[in-house]
Amino acid sequence: MQHSTGKPRILVLVPYYLPGFKGGGSIRAVVHLIDHLQNELEFVVATGARDFCEGESYSIQARVETVATEGYDIRYFSSNWNLLAGMYRLLREPWDLIYLNSAFSPGFSLLPLLILRVLGAAKVPVVMAPRGEFLDGNLESHRLKFMKKKLFVGIARALGHFRGMVFHATSPAEAESIRSLDLGPTSITRAPDLPPRGHRDVLKLGIKDPGRLRVVFVSRIVPGKNLRFALEALRGVQAAVDFDIVGPIGDEAYWAACQQVIASLPGHIRVQYLGPVPHAEILKVFASHDVFLFPTQAENNGYVILESLLAGCPVLLSDRTPWRGLRELGVGRDLPLEGPAAFSAALEELAALSPEAHLAMRERAQAYGQERLSASEDVAATRAMFREAMR
Numbered sequence: 001m002q003h004s005t006g007k008p009r010i011l012v013l014v015p016y017y018l019p020g021f022k023g024g025g026s027i028r029a030v031v032h033l034i035d036h037l038q039n040e041l042e043f044v045v046a047t048g049a050r051d052f053c054e055g056e057s058y059s060i061q062a063r064v065e066t067v068a069t070e071g072y073d074i075r076y077f078s079s080n081w082n083l084l085a086g087m088y089r090l091l092r093e094p095w096d097l098i099y100l101n102s103a104f105s106p107g108f109s110l111l112p113l114l115i116l117r118v119l120g121a122a123k124v125p126v127v128m129a130p131r132g133e134f135l136d137g138n139l140e141s142h143r144l145k146f147m148k149k150k151l152f153v154g155i156a157r158a159l160g161h162f163r164g165m166v167f168h169a170t171s172p173a174e175a176e177s178i179r180s181l182d183l184g185p186t187s188i189t190r191a192p193d194l195p196p197r198g199h200r201d202v203l204k205l206g207i208k209d210p211g212r213l214r215v216v217f218v219s220r221i222v223p224g225k226n227l228r229f230a231l232e233a234l235r236g237v238q239a240a241v242d243f244d245i246v247g248p249i250g251d252e253a254y255w256a257a258c259q260q261v262i263a264s265l266p267g268h269i270r271v272q273y274l275g276p277v278p279h280a281e282i283l284k285v286f287a288s289h290d291v292f293l294f295p296t297q298a299e300n301n302g303y304v305i306l307e308s309l310l311a312g313c314p315v316l317l318s319d320r321t322p323w324r325g326l327r328e329l330g331v332g333r334d335l336p337l338e339g340p341a342a343f344s345a346a347l348e349e350l351a352a353l354s355p356e357a358h359l360a361m362r363e364r365a366q367a368y369g370q371e372r373l374s375a376s377e378d379v380a381a382t383r384a385m386f387r388e389a390m391r
Contacts, residue, residue, distance in 0.1 A: 007042040008390055009094065013108040014101040017074065019058060020051035021279040022248040024220055025193070025303040026101050026131040028279075029170075035197040036379050038071055041386065046090055048107065049078035052220070053248050083107050091115050096390050099168075100128040104152065113161065125389045127189075129168040132300035134177040135320075153181055162186050166389045171322045174300040189388070191381035192322075193301040195373045203287045205312045205366065208358040212240045213351040216289040216313070218282065218304050219296070221258065222250040226295045226318070229340060231261040231271075233295070236344030239351035240268045243293075246285055248276040286311035290358065291350050295337060296320060309369030312362040316346055331365040 003009045014030050016023025034043050049057040057078045075090065077083040091098075091112060098116070102109045109128070116124065156162060162183040169175035170193045178188055208214075215234070219225040227245065234243055249255045262271045277285055282304075286292060292308040292315045299305075299321035308315050315332035317323060326332040335342045353361070 003042060005042045008096040009042045010097045010099055011095045012043055012045045012099045013112055014047050015105045015108045016052050017045055017047035022052035022276050025301055028303040029193045030101060032194040032196055034072060036194050043072045045074045047076060049076040053250055087112055088115055091119060095124055097386060098124055098126045101131055103128060103130045103133050127166045127168050127389050132298060134181060135174060135298035135300060157183055160184055168385060171300045189385045191385050192378045194378055195306060195375050203283060203311055205359060205362045206287060208290045208355045210355060214289045215241055215243045215291050215293050216246060217293050218246045220247050220250040221255050223254050224297045226297050228258050228261055229295045230293050231258060233340035233343035234269050235265055236341060237347045239348055243271045245273045246277050282307055283311045286313040289313055291316050295343060306369055306372060309365045312366035314361050314365050329368055330361060331368050
């Protein structure tokens with residue numbers, strides 16, 4: 001299909017986007033994908049007009065529907081009626097491909113797929129990136145949501161909801177999780193999420209205080225990110241620890257349970273909740289800490305992990321992310337979630353490091369992060385995925 005720009009026109013649907021930053025890695029995934037490919041493809045992003053867990057719309061975008069930024073348009077929807085009518089109009093425009101970034105979003109996945117059926121626009125190819133929603137840890141981390149998602153998957157399978165769709169899996173684990181659900185005649189393409197385009201400035205590395213460990217947790221506070229497990233791991237640490245929690249509260253009941261654990265921790269474990277931090281500040285947050293503690297139950301990429309490494313902050317992760325072999329690389333640990341004792345021991349080991357040994361670990365972490373910014377093969381895989389879907 002020919003357009004004024006001469007480039008294939010792609011509609012990207014994502015529940016949360018810029019200037020928001022609380023919606024997790026899906027925002028960064030879309031930002032980086034567009035940064036790498038907008039010279040070849042014409043992107044239009046459709047998204048909500050508010051950030052994750054926020055009731056107020058963005059102050060600027062609430063007054064306008066379309067904003068041009070960085071060479072592409074963002075279309076914001078500020079209400080359910082605005083979304084219903086606007087999505088119908090949007091999907092009637094000529095598109096070469098529609099790229100969904102959630103399987104379960106009512107407004108930015110389920111509604112547009114229903115509208116496409118009503119419009120009879122089945123010939124428009126659809127690529128769906130579930131963004132880790134089908135990974136076992138994310139499906140099962142909250143029982144009520146787990147039951148709802150399982151029910152939805154069963155109904156969707158019976159109705160052929162995903163028929164003919166291309167699934168974008170960003171890791172082998174995600175590809176297997178999609179395949180195991182038996183969603184019907186679909187195809188699965190694996191292309192890793194893309195890192196930031198170009199190399200970031202190298203931050204000055206801090207020096208660890210002897211006998212004390214500055215630990216940070218950066219993520220949404222929801223069961224799947226496993227903050228409570230992290231707190232239980234701190235209970236078994238004898239060294240002095242300053243533990244900072246950074247991120248929006250996505251589950252109030254879960255946060256209340258975490259606060260109960262915080263209240264029971266010994267006096268040498270000091271905990272602060274710092275709230276969400278704008279993305280532009282996140283590298284500075286990591287640079288001011290000695291280790292990133294992130295025992296997540298499932299992660300299909302983990303942009304936050306890359307950011308920690310780029311800031312020279314070693315990482316202590318679960319073994320449920322693509323970031324493995326960290327001990328051998330000398331940049332951290334990836335441990336099974338059989339219990340918090342192994343994490344406690346790893347934290348003790350890090351606390352006991354001399355400032356010189358820890359600085360060397362920081363340097364290795366930063367170098368490894370810079371190395372992971374190289375993405376020519378991953379960009380090629382993503383480009384090929386879109387081109388193949390549009391044939």
